Amino acid sequence: MRVERVDDYRVKFSISFDELQERGFGEDEIWKNSHIWYDLFDEMLDEAEDSFGIVASQTISIEVYSLTIQAIELILTLEMEEDKHFIDEPPLINTQSHQDLLLIFNDFEDLVSLCKRLVNHNLDIDSEWYIYGGEHYLLMNGDHDHLGTLSIVLEYGRESLFTTHLIREYGKQIISESATLQISKYFQ
Numbered sequence: 001m002r003v004e005r006v007d008d009y010r011v012k013f014s015i016s017f018d019e020l021q022e023r024g025f026g027e028d029e030i031w032k033n034s035h036i037w038y039d040l041f042d043e044m045l046d047e048a049e050d051s052f053g054i055v056a057s058q059t060i061s062i063e064v065y066s067l068t069i070q071a072i073e074l075i076l077t078l079e080m081e082e083d084k085h086f087i088d089e090p091p092l093i094n095t096q097s098h099q100d101l102l103l104i105f106n107d108f109e110d111l112v113s114l115c116k117r118l119v120n121h122n123l124d125i126d127s128e129w130y131i132y133g134g135e136h137y138l139l140m141n142g143d144h145d146h147l148g149t150l151s152i153v154l155e156y157g158r159e160s161l162f163t164t165h166l167i168r169e170y171g172k173q174i175i176s177e178s179a180t181l182q183i184s185k186y187f188q
Helices: 017-022 034-052 108-120 146-156 164-170 179-186
Strands: 002-005 010-016 060-067 071-078 101-105 127-132 135-140 172-175
Touching: 002 034, 010 017, 010 034, 017 071, 034 060, 034 071, 101 108, 101 146, 108 135, 108 146, 108 179, 127 164, 127 179, 135 146, 135 164, 135 179, 172 179
Parallel strands: none
Antiparallel strands: 002 010, 010 071, 060 071, 101 135, 127 135, 127 172
16 A cells, blocks of 8 residues: 555555455455445554554545556545644744745646746745646745745745655656746746
8 A cells, every 4th residue: 555645634545456355355345345445444544644643533535536457546535624723733834934945836827926926026036846746836945035925925825745855856847947937937
């Protein structure tokens, strides 16, 4: 079973059909015996807790993300209470200005809008643009809180849970330097 954290509330599980057969899923049983599925879901919850510290104390949903000849991919989503505040948890945004900041965007237009705004405010930021898993990432290197830059960028994107090392290693680099300036220039 391969486990990958998608975001704060979602974890993706990739399970080969060989692994499913080892767990008692036969061709006839795979869609009929619900108790086998409950055991698998319990194992998935345990794996999410062990790997990422995610504890499912609220409602969860599990959906089939993809189904191929080799494997099935499932997405486990935790449904959180909207008014719940995590007082004991550290903030997700690292406000130390000497750190790199990796942002993820809901869509490409948000990335372009941010870049245009930064350029219009004459904020030249050492940045790189990556695509990973169909998502757009902007890596802002070094001092990213100059003149309130952090508050501006968080209007358009959010901090990624992935590390800069993962994105640099496995992501596709689109622009390697001055990404904000180049995106603003080429995407009107």
